[in-house]
Amino acid sequence: MRINQFLRNVVQTGDLSAATLFGVILAIAVWLVSLPFSEKIQQATLMRFHLQSPSFLAWCGLQVVPAMYNLENRYWLSERVEQDDATRSVRCIESGTTNHFPTRMITSFDARYRFFRQLDHAEVILESRYRDQVLATRWQVDKDSNNVISARRFGEN
């Protein structure tokens, strides 16, 4: 079946669900094809990967857009040591590259198990790059005595 046959059939049969599905797929395809050319789409994608979309609803909408092994994503995870004189020091524990969503280095189960099971205070720097666009975010991660972890973004690099 060719696209013109498909569209003709959709019209003839009044198949609104197929038309909707087709429309959503088409919109996503246009969005994806525009990615290399549009700074706005690049920034929206970077913010999506860093959980920094303008609204949660906007992020939810973008979550159906395929993004396997997208962008260049790096992370630096450090232990944060608070000292008596209100200064702090950090000791880099691990750095590397992730395939997508660098925030997984904070939220995923293996990050929680590998890092935050042992660390009470950590600092995580995440960076994503797509062509000329770069987004870097810094996160403070703390674990309390009940093993509840809290993650808070505290600035951009």
Next chain:
Amino acid sequence: MSAAGCSSDTNLLVSTSSVSATLPTPIVLNRIVIASILVSLLWKIRYFLLAFAVYFEYPLHDEFFPAWLSSSGVSLAAYTLSVAACLVSLFSVDRRYLMGCSLLLTACLYIQCIHQHSYNDVTFLTCFWSAAWSFWFTSRIGRDHDNLLIEKGVFISHLILSVIFLGGAMGKLTPGYWSGQVLYDIYFAARDFWVFNILREHFSNDTLHAISRWYSRFVIVTEMGCACLWLLPRRWASWLAIITCCGICLFSNVLLLSVLACLLGLAVIGLHEEPLPRQSRVTGDALDVGG
């Protein structure tokens, strides 16, 4: 178009179903897709079980996700309901049950796509698209002739596969992937997998960088090619998708089968043999498939 005329009869065929001998082809194709989603969901079951244990033990609060989308209970319920919906769908022939299961499956998988625990796992994204296909497909059983439904189903499945590969390709059009550095870091430097172990044994670091560069470019070109599946004859498109998905599993990471199994299901339905004779199986009406 005589689809309306066959509607009630096909419903009868589906719902009363003396189906054991000859299931209607659309039901079989839907089962293939649902079974492939089930494989995707269960492929990393040990991983998911361990993950749920860790999530319950170490809950994470952040400002971005609403509380209910950080809840381990919601995540576990969505996963369990997804598996249950697949199982019910595999053994049901009633269109209403099939639609209900596919709708539930789509909703649960979307929740996984936006949940703090699973938003980064593409397994749920590819399964979501397969489930959305299934919901649309089952909603048309009995409303379109089998031939027409199958042809539209295959076309939409190839559209979905195309856009998923397009997403992979477009996000890689950046110097880090073109130079191979990203895939070198992720796979070639230390990944314990047979291909990369062999390469590390036999080649110097410089050569590995060169291999990763061409490997990465090959991946981008392949994904670009697969983004055009919808333009190819359907069997060619299906075979290309199947070979690509199997290649990714065999040469990158077997765990990726959780992402790819449901895509294989979508691809396989395009291999369905020649459409049924252009006569309605139910009413005998001539069938217009729109040229």
